[in-house]
Amino acid sequence: MLSVRRWWERFGTTTLWTGAAVGIALIIRHTQGGFLLESYQLIARPFYSSPDRTAQLENAQAQELQQRLIDLQNKNQKLEDLLGFTQAQKSKGIPAPVIGRSADHWWSNLVLGRGKKDGVELNSIVMSPGGVVGRVSKVSDSGSVVTLLSDAFNQVGVTVSRTRATGFIKGQSGDKAGSQVIMEFFDKNVDVRRGDTVVTSAFSKKFPSGLPVGRVESVDMGKSPSPEAVIQLTAPIAALEWTAIYPHLPPQTEDLTPDPEPRNSKILTSPAEKP
Amino acid sequence: MQFPGMTQMLQTVKTPPKIRLILGGVLTVMSVWICLMLLPTRLPGMALAGIGPNWLLIWVVIWSFKRSVWQGMSAGLVLGLLQDAMTEENPTHIFSLMFVGYLTSRLQKQRFLRENFIVITLVTFGMAVVGETVMALQFSSLGNRTLIDIWKHHQLIALSSAILSSLWAPVLYFPLNQLWKWSAIPHD
Incomplete structure (x- = not known):
């Protein structure tokens, strides 16, 4: 008992302080850093550049x-x-200033100065003059974090608009990490050449189809297991100052269920069969 | 002209160790917060190939430099949790920063390292490489990126981050060291 008390006298305060610090850090992590994003946004506000x-x-x-x-x-x-x-009406984009980059070098993110208050939602699409930039992955009251197309974790389904050859893009590392991505094709024999335009494909659940992504820079047909191409992104991701955020309305993925009793169905009975 | 009241006030602020300790604690927390706010910035002159200094790692190195293993590791734990909040939770930054805190505080046992700017710079350089390697190992075990991609990326960011962090470490070291000396926050 005495030893416990002696220990407490020596290390009690330190232990309490450490516990408090760990607790606060845990709370901040649990709220996904919303507080940190908010305060960063507040500090960065005077430094916004005008469009x-x-x-x-x-x-x-x-x-x-x-x-x-x-x-x-x-x-x-x-x-x-x-x-x-009929097609859904295109909504107006929310202009958003870029106020920061990722807080770590393993992910490629942007921090934008618009949040829930301005109508930004999770998974909203972020565009810039030139094409798609990325997708909102975290949102607080007045700030949001965007996962970029050039992120190495992020894979996006794309298609070559000339030949409809499909594949997916993924980020790469190196000195051109911010401006170029790798496209892997699904097929072995694809018709693709330098200069072809690449857009988001209808297979992608993350993005609506047909948004401009980039241009084919070079093609490596000998790559195993499937050909690869280097895509130059048309959006100047490394030098972005303003972007536009659009809400993402995911396509209806509800499957058409087969009718269990097709004979009774009204569509199939032709007028000639009627008595 | 003299300001007896002012002098007296400054003295009372300066003398009680309790107030100094509280003020030191508040300023220490503020310094962590400033580091967190610096993380997403890429100010001109502070970035190399789009990579900036790892401010939290610098902070952990400076904190652990003259403290015990446990203090170093708890700083790593707290700052790792905070960096997780700023980025993604999986893989976590806790392990890399705790390991950095552990290694840095163990260095003090060998007396051949005396504290000065150059030593802080060198230690930060090494620790940045160690920290990024721990992260790369975690990514490798996760398995949602190819090993070639991970280690190519690791090479780039470990080097850039180590160079930048070590060059900016003295900027953080000097004020923090002065603060901890002045406020007598438990120091070795």
């Missing part, structure tokens, strides 16, 4: 192409309307 609109509009050719695209989209919309093809 540089002039630089984005400088390129006259890009503007011309954009106008043509709008024109084509409008025509397409009219044709779709004529055909009775």
